Amino acid sequence: MKNYPHPIIAREGWLFIVVSFVITGIVTYKWGVWSIPLWIISLFVLQFFRDPGRTVPDDEKAVLSPADGRIVVVEKTRDIYGERDALKISVFMNVFNVHSNWSPVDGKIEKVQYFPGKFVNADLDKASIENERNALVISASNGQMVTCVQVAGLIARRILCYVGKGDELTKGQRFGFIRFGSRVDVYLPLSAVPKVTVGEKVYATETILAELVDEQN
Known part of the structure; x- marks a missing residue:
């Protein structure tokens, strides 16, 4: 899969945007100020x-935020x-965040698993195991395993993933999208060193979540 060109507005939203503005325009033409709520929407x-x-840090050990x-x-x-036992770092995405998802590491996808499920608030821990989700198990370029899981949220109703087993990912490559509030879980080797704390605001590809440590040392 080639890197997704950034058109400023995600392709997943083009239809929604066109329909929304066409309806709003019609209502504005016919009823004027009564269209204000539709303009807000x-x-x-x-x-x-x-x-x-987005920019991608030049750090081979860095695990980047996927969202x-x-x-x-x-x-x-x-x-x-x-x-396996792992270090888990979860990023909660509210409806005002950018909802594209990017690869946290360079590597090859060893497994893709999709699970239908519930749509509880993605801010809750149980969302990781109860909600609709899509997991990518990646063999990173240094040989270590990194798992990246897209998790649907309370409002989200569709997880989009454009890669499959055997695909090669580059760090910062756009691989998917989640429509409306959700979360992304990243599972890392226990030896990984976290670089973020709970409550911290992060930006996809620009924030380093953790650093991978050579387990042979």
Whole structure:
């Protein structure tokens, strides 16, 4: 998959934006000021699907944030997708965050797993195991395993993933999108050193979540 060109507005939202503004324009033409609530909604839809270009730090050990949002979890837990104990870092995305998802590392996708599920608030820990989700198990360029999981939220109703097993990812490559509030969980080797704390605001590809440590040392 080639790197996604950044058109400022995500392609996943083009239809929603066009429909929203066409309806708003018609209502404005016929009823004037009564269209103000629709203009607010249309502007919200436009900002939700914004998709700005991002810079990628030049750091081979860095694990980048796959999404914009706020850190809600930094803990050691079980990675059920990679079948191992791991360091878990979770990014919660509200409806005002950019909702594109980018690869946290360079590597090859070893496994893709999709799970239908519930749509509880993505800010809650149980969302990681109960909500609709899509997991990518990645063999990073240094040989270590990194699992990146897209998790649907209370409002989200569709997870979009454009890569599959065997695909090569480059750090910062756009691989998917989640429509409306959600979260992304990243599972790392226990030896990884976290660089963020709970409550911290992060930006996709620009914020370093953690650093991978050579386990042979």
